[in-house]
Amino acid sequence: MRKLSLAVALLVAPTLAQAWPWSQDMANVISIKPGESVDSKQAGMQPFPSRSVPVKGTTVFVKDMDAARNMANPVAANEQSVAQGEQLYNIYCTPCHGQSGTGDGLVGAKLIMTPWNLTNSNDMHTWDPKEYPDGYIFGYMAMGGAVMPSYANDLSPTERWHVVNYVRKVLQKAQPATAAAQAK
Numbered sequence: 001m002r003k004l005s006l007a008v009a010l011l012v013a014p015t016l017a018q019a020w021p022w023s024q025d026m027a028n029v030i031s032i033k034p035g036e037s038v039d040s041k042q043a044g045m046q047p048f049p050s051r052s053v054p055v056k057g058t059t060v061f062v063k064d065m066d067a068a069r070n071m072a073n074p075v076a077a078n079e080q081s082v083a084q085g086e087q088l089y090n091i092y093c094t095p096c097h098g099q100s101g102t103g104d105g106l107v108g109a110k111l112i113m114t115p116w117n118l119t120n121s122n123d124m125h126t127w128d129p130k131e132y133p134d135g136y137i138f139g140y141m142a143m144g145g146a147v148m149p150s151y152a153n154d155l156s157p158t159e160r161w162h163v164v165n166y167v168r169k170v171l172q173k174a175q176p177a178t179a180a181a182q183a184k
């Protein structure tokens with residue numbers, strides 16, 4: 001008799017287990033389920049987080065490199081902007097341009113072309129803002145180069161200006177590029 005009841009208990013155990021609430025706990029956490037909405041006006045149509053879906057057209061927001069060059073930097077290079085720029089630079093640019101900005105990143109070393117030097121020790125050209133204005137750096141991020149990929153989809157225009165501010169204020173040390181070049 002005891003054996004029989006044990007057998008019965010074992011048989012129904014999985015069924016009971018399925019019925020117990022803990023088996024559904026993971027599914028019943030407080031969260032938005034597919035087809036549910038946080039917006040009562042659009043029940044079942046919750047908005048996607050911004051920039052999580054493809055957008056129509058281009059995200060470059062600038063026609064070409066010439067147009068980019070002529071853009072004035074609308075973001076003040078204050079402490080906050082430079083700090084945000086640093087964070088973004090460390091994520092998106094260091095693999096190639098390196099923490100120093102000279103182009104000594106680990107990924108950059110594997111490319112067919114060494115990433116160019118973003119600091120004042122660039123021997124191809126100085127970073128004189130008259131010849132290479134903020135818009136040039138902004139445009140390079142938007143459009144990329146021959147080897148460098150475009151960061152238009154990763155960095156919003158405002159984020160790109162933050163990176164520009166970081167490059168200018170920290171990597172190029174805020175000193176006039178021409179003065180640095182003359183000092184050489």
Ligand code: HEC
Pocket residue numbers: 089092093094095096097107108111113114115116117118122124136137140141144145146147148149151163
């Ligand atoms: C996958 C490697 C790679 C990454 C990541 C990368 N670059 Fe570049 N970058 C290059 C290469 C290579 C060049 C040389 C020019 C070319 O590719 O046409 C370059 C050139 C540049 C130039 C032109 C420099 C000059 O002397 O005229 C700028 C400005 C620039 N990069 C900025 C950035 C910024 C800012 C980031 C981060 C958002 C970034 N790059 C991320 C590879 C990279």
